[in-house]
Amino acid sequence: MTKQLQKELVELIQKDYDNIAGIVVLKDDKMAYESYFQGYGPNDTVHIASVTKSVLSILIGIAIDKGFITSVNQNVLDFFPEYLIKKREKTIQKVKLKHLLTMTAPFKFKYEPYTKVYSSDDWTKAVLDLLGGKTLSGDFKYTTVGLQVLSGILANATKTAVLNFATEHLFRPLNIKTPPNVSIHNKEEHFAFLKDKYVKGWVIDPKGINTAGWGLTLSARDMAKIGQLYLNKGQWRNRQIVSEEWVETSTKTHSRWKERHYGYLWWIIEGKENPCFAAIGDGGNIIYVSPEKKTVVALTSRFMPRAKDRVSLIQQRLLPQLEI
Numbered sequence: 001m002t003k004q005l006q007k008e009l010v011e012l013i014q015k016d017y018d019n020i021a022g023i024v025v026l027k028d029d030k031m032a033y034e035s036y037f038q039g040y041g042p043n044d045t046v047h048i049a050s051v052t053k054s055v056l057s058i059l060i061g062i063a064i065d066k067g068f069i070t071s072v073n074q075n076v077l078d079f080f081p082e083y084l085i086k087k088r089e090k091t092i093q094k095v096k097l098k099h100l101l102t103m104t105a106p107f108k109f110k111y112e113p114y115t116k117v118y119s120s121d122d123w124t125k126a127v128l129d130l131l132g133g134k135t136l137s138g139d140f141k142y143t144t145v146g147l148q149v150l151s152g153i154l155a156n157a158t159k160t161a162v163l164n165f166a167t168e169h170l171f172r173p174l175n176i177k178t179p180p181n182v183s184i185h186n187k188e189e190h191f192a193f194l195k196d197k198y199v200k201g202w203v204i205d206p207k208g209i210n211t212a213g214w215g216l217t218l219s220a221r222d223m224a225k226i227g228q229l230y231l232n233k234g235q236w237r238n239r240q241i242v243s244e245e246w247v248e249t250s251t252k253t254h255s256r257w258k259e260r261h262y263g264y265l266w267w268i269i270e271g272k273e274n275p276c277f278a279a280i281g282d283g284g285n286i287i288y289v290s291p292e293k294k295t296v297v298a299l300t301s302r303f304m305p306r307a308k309d310r311v312s313l314i315q316q317r318l319l320p321q322l323e324i
Contacts, residue, residue, distance in 0.1 A: 005321045008321070009035075009317065009318065009321055010035070012317060013037065014037070016308060017284065017301075017307075017308055017310075017313060018037075018038075019038075019283065019284060019301045019302040019303075019304040019307060020037055020038075020284065020299060020300070020301050020302075021036065021037060021038060021040040021044065021046050021220070021300045021301055021302055022034075022035070022036045022037070022040050022042070022044070022046075022219065022220030022221075022298075022299070022300045023035045023036075023220060023297070023298070023299055023318070024220040024221055024223070024224040024296075024297070024298045025224075025295065025296070025297050025298075025318070025319075025322060025324070026224050026227070026228055026295065026296040026297075027293075027294065027295050027322075027324055028294050029228060029231075029232075029294075032295075032322055032324065033318075033322055034220075036220075038197075038302070039197075040300075042219065042220070042221055043219060043221075044198060044219060045179070045198075045199065045200050045217040045218055045219045045222070045300075046199065046217060046218075046219075046285070046300045046301065046302060047193060047194060047199055047214075047215070047216070047217050047285075047303065048216055048217065048218050048223065048281050048285045048300065049214050049281030049282040049283055049285050049303075050144065050213060050214060050279075050280060050281040050282055050285075051216070051218075051223065051279040051280065051281035051285050051286070051287060052211065052212065052213060052214050052215055052216040052281070053144075053147060053212065053213055053214075053265040053279070054226075054265050054266050054279030054287065055166070055170075055216060055226065055279075056147065056150050056151065056154070056212045056213075056265060057101060057250055057264045057265035057266060058170060058226070058229075058242055059154055059162070059165060059166055059169070059170065060072075060097070060101065060150065060153075060154065060264075061242045061243065061246035061247075061250060061264075062165075062169045062170065062241070062242050062246075063154060063157055063158055063165070064246065065242060065243045065246065066169075068157040068158045069097070069153070069157050071097075072096065072097045072098035072101060072264075073096050073097070073098060074096060074097050075093065075094070075095065075096055075097075076092070076095045076096065076097060076099075076100065076105075076128075076131070076149060076153065077092065077093060077095075079152070079153045079156045079157055080124075080128060080152070080156065083125070083128055086129075089132055090132075091106055091132040091133055091134065091135060091136050092128075092131050092132030094136050095131060095132065095136065097150075097153065098254075098264075099136070099138075100146070100147060100149060100150055101150075101250075101254075101264040101265055102140075102254040102255040102262060102263075102264065103140050103141060103142050103143065103255055103257070103262055103265075104137075104138050104139060104140055104141065104255050105131065105141070105143075105146060106131070106132060106133045106134075106135065106136055106137065106141070107130050107131055107132075107133065107141065107143060107146050108130050108131075108132060108133045109130055112143060112144060112145045113130065113145060114145060115187075117130075117145050117148065118145075118184070118190070118205075120206075121206045121207070122205065122206065122207050123148045123205035123206075123207075123209065123211075124148055124149060124151065124152030124205070124207070124209055126148075127145060127146055127148045127149050128149060128152075130145075130146070131146070131149065138255075140255045140256060140257040140262065142257065143213070144213035144214055145213065146213070147212040147213035147265075148205075148209075148211065148212050148213065149212075150212040151209050151210055151211065151212040152209055154212075155209055161208060161209075161210075162209060162210040163178065163179075163181060163202055163204075163210050166178075166210075169241070170241065173236055173239060173241055174222075174225045174226070174229065174236055174241070175225075176218065176222045176225060177222075179200055179201045179202045179216065179217050179218075180200060180201045180202070181201065181202060181203075181204045181208070181210070182200075182201030182202065182203050182204065182215075183203075183204055183206075184203055193215075194303045195302075195303050197302065199217055200217050201217055202215055202216045202217065203215030203216075214281075214282075218300075219300065220298045220299065220300045221298070223279075223285075223287045223298035223299075223300065224287070224296050224297075224298035226279075226287055227279075227287040227288070227289045227296035227297070227298055228296050229241055229242070230247050230251065230277075230289055231289050231291060231294065231295075231296055233247050233248070234246065234247045249263075249264065250263050250264035250265070250266055251263050251264075251266050251268065251277040251289075252268065253268050263277065265279075266278065266279060267279070267280050269288075269311060275291075275292070276288060276289055276290045276291070276292075277289050278311065280310070280311075282303075282307075283301045283302065283303045283304045283305075283307050284299060284301035284304065284307035284308070284310050285299060285300055285301050286298070286299050286310045286311070286314075288310070288311065288314050290319075293319070293324055295319065295324050297314050297318065297319070299314075
């Protein structure tokens with residue numbers, strides 16, 4: 001990238017995407033571009049919001065590879081033998097792990113019950129109480145709160161704290177610094193976590209179970225490593241971290257919402273010339289992977305409601321200006 005194009009890109013970001021904290025672009029497993037804004041640096045982490053979901057997908061895949069979980073077709077209640085099913089409640093008994101991974105699990109709420117779940121003493125149980133309903137339709141229903149069940153499944157299946165499992169099998173192999181556990185006790189602490197500039201950690205519930213749909217902090221370099229892991233079909237430095245089969249299966253379309261395609265907690269970005277997949281989080285956090293171009297783009301962003309679309313920024317401005 002010429003100095004003029006780099007200047008134009010920085011001006012564009014400062015004008016239209018001013019909550020971006022960091023950009024890392026890898027091409028052929030090498031650094032092609034890196035830039036930071038608003039006083040952030042390579043080691044600074046931000047709350048990556050729903051990108052956390054895609055990290056959970058990786059951890060579920062590792063747990064299946066290692067035999068802790070039999071398959072995505074296991075019933076959710078297999079992992080909660082002590083859970084008491086309500087009378088006449090049949091739908092929850094049919095819900096499988098795959099329904100959670102593809103956002104097709106049925107829930108008894110129309111709008112996300114954040115306060116009800118996050119004010120409870122056991123977030124996993126609170127969500128289980130909301131799982132099910134009249135029918136298992138298979139319709140796409142995006143949820144953040146509902147995915148807390150996945151963390152409960154991972155903890156119960158592995159008999160290990162989610163953070164410890166992630167550290168041993170994902171973070172440490174990729175040389176990602178393990179975030180500390182963070183407890184949130186009220187609405188003020190919740191918003192502080194979302195909005196604090198230099199935030200570190202992974203949110204846990206009162207039972208010590210890490211969040212599955214949000215609540216993880218990573219740096220742009222950390223996110224780029226995760227993207228490169230998937231671009232390499234689960235390999236990192238000649239070590240198979242997660243199976244190639246899981247990577248391929250989780251980044252194929254399993255469900256749809258309007259014109260958007262969804263895998264196992266990864267968004268599938270359809271394109272005739274360049275099909276890609278991405279982990280996308282609120283505020284403009286994204287891991288964008290283009291297998292055809294052998295390129296990974298990681299953007300970290302500070303919390304901002306209704307942030308501008310990052311996919312178009314990457315496809316229409318960033319990669320063309322980098323001549324990728």
